[in-house]
Amino acid sequence: MNKLTVVLGDYPHVRGLLSGDVPVDGYEVEPVEVKPVIGAYRRMIRDLEFDVCELAPTTYLMALRSGIPLTGIPVFLNRRFHHADVQCGADSGIRFPADLAGRRIGVRAYTVTTGVWVRGILRGEYGLDTDSVTWVVDDEDHIEGHAPANIERVTDGSSLSELLRAKDIDAALSGNAGTGRAGAPRAGWAAPADRPRGDEGPYPLFPDHEVLATDWYLRTGVYPLHSVIAVRKSLVDADASLPTRLYAAFAASKRRQVEGDPEWTALPRLGKQAEQLGSDPVPYGLDVNDASIRALVEFSRDQGLLDADFPGEPRKLFAEGDYPDA
Numbered sequence: 001m002n003k004l005t006v007v008l009g010d011y012p013h014v015r016g017l018l019s020g021d022v023p024v025d026g027y028e029v030e031p032v033e034v035k036p037v038i039g040a041y042r043r044m045i046r047d048l049e050f051d052v053c054e055l056a057p058t059t060y061l062m063a064l065r066s067g068i069p070l071t072g073i074p075v076f077l078n079r080r081f082h083h084a085d086v087q088c089g090a091d092s093g094i095r096f097p098a099d100l101a102g103r104r105i106g107v108r109a110y111t112v113t114t115g116v117w118v119r120g121i122l123r124g125e126y127g128l129d130t131d132s133v134t135w136v137v138d139d140e141d142h143i144e145g146h147a148p149a150n151i152e153r154v155t156d157g158s159s160l161s162e163l164l165r166a167k168d169i170d171a172a173l174s175g176n177a178g179t180g181r182a183g184a185p186r187a188g189w190a191a192p193a194d195r196p197r198g199d200e201g202p203y204p205l206f207p208d209h210e211v212l213a214t215d216w217y218l219r220t221g222v223y224p225l226h227s228v229i230a231v232r233k234s235l236v237d238a239d240a241s242l243p244t245r246l247y248a249a250f251a252a253s254k255r256r257q258v259e260g261d262p263e264w265t266a267l268p269r270l271g272k273q274a275e276q277l278g279s280d281p282v283p284y285g286l287d288v289n290d291a292s293i294r295a296l297v298e299f300s301r302d303q304g305l306l307d308a309d310f311p312g313e314p315r316k317l318f319a320e321g322d323y324p325d326a
Contacts, residue, residue: 001028004235006052007044009037009227011077012266013282016253024249027242038176039185042142044070048232052246055230057296058113058305059142064317065306066143069233071319073243074293075250075284078226079273081213082117085173087202092170094205097126104134106160106172106179110151111141111305113296114177117224120299125216130303136160136169139184148304159183164202171205214276221291223277236319243321251284251326285325286314293317 004027008014016022018031034040037054044053045063048070054077055063055070063070086105088094094103100122107115115135122128131150138154141147154163159182163169172178179202181189206212217223229250236242257266264271270281283289293314300306311317 001026003028003030004051005030005032007032007034007037007040007050008054009077012261012264013254013257014077014250016256017249022249022253022256025245026239027245036176036185036189039189041185044230045142050232051235052229052231054227056113056142057225057228058111058116058300060228060230061297061300061310061317062111062143062305063230065310068143070230071233071236071243072317073229073231073247073250073321074286074289074314074318074323075229075247076225076227076289077229077282079223079270079282080114080226081209081217081273081276082114082121082224083206083209083213083216084204085114085118085175085177086122086171086205087164087174087179088171088205089164089167089169089202091167094171097122097128097205100128100171100205101132103170104136104152104168106136106138106163106169108139108160108173108177108181109137109141110135110147111143112177113226114173114175116296116299116303116305118173118177119303120295121216123302124299136163136172138182157183172202210276217277220295222295223283223289223292225289225292225296231319240320243319244323247284247321247323247326254282254284254326283325285323286318288325290314 006029020029032050040053041055041059043049044055045059045068060072094100119130123130134150134152136152138160160172161179164172164179174180264274273281294312297312301308301310
């Protein structure tokens with residue numbers, strides 16, 4: 001039986017697949033642990049180190065653009081809304097999206113998927129000229145060479161959290177896309193423990209972010225993608241049925257999790273998002289994710305990460321296979 005080295009984040013809905021309790025027909029899964037899983041992204045992109053690997057969706061699209069021999073299946077293991085991501089410096093005076101024009105905003109790397117979603121929302125929903133912003137980055141992109149001129153790189157080892165506290169930047173993205181970590185992905189990846197709290201700390205650009213995010217979803221049908229499954233193209237060339245077999249196993253693993261934990265108590269954030277959506281918080285497939293895939297391609301084109309003629313039709317972006325909504 002052929003083996004597949006597989007790298008995934010620690011999600012409850014993939015544990016059945018990784019443990020072997022949910023098999024991939026004709027294959028033996030060999031899990032490879034990389035923490036944080038983001039550390040596996042550039043290893044996959046640059047060295048094709050694994051057979052199957054979770055990737056950031058923007059990284060995957062840029063890999064296709066660059067001719068990297070990968071193909072994908074429409075399994076999106078992680079989803080998040082982004083209206084809560086922009087954190088403003090305590091004395092920045094920022095109150096509205098328009099106040100970000102001409103400011104300095106921290107983000108881990110320009111092409112990080114969270115950054116693409118945030119810039120797309122700020123430009124599309126609120127009319128911000130995101131090209132007027134100086135994007136301050138403290139890590140490299142997984143695929144280099146696509147950053148615009150309005151990028152400033154941190155060269156002294158400071159974290160975005162430190163820069164925000166020191167008022168060297170006006171705002172920053174939170175979490176793994178910004179102040180929630182420091183430097184490149186590695187073990188112990190975290191921001192300094194002495195981040196300011198309370199009145200001294202940063203505040204959200206959108207205090208009512210949950211309401212705004214839900215409204216945006218209901219109007220647009222866009223539910224931001226995070227993580228897609230990429231497969232070494234040579235394996236698919238050798239076995240055209242592999243994408244369908246993998247997809248079926250991921251879907252079965254998720255069903256197993258939901259049957260045992262319908263409230264998503266193993267990952268409460270997804271449980272909360274299920275309530276916002278009134279539906280599955282991690283839908284797989286092409287049809288159910290059509291609007292979200294198209295939006296990410298459009299935002300990536302607008303931000304110079306993909307060529308203007310890069311295909312927006314979701315079926316052209318993934319390996320041929322049988323992908324019923326799951």
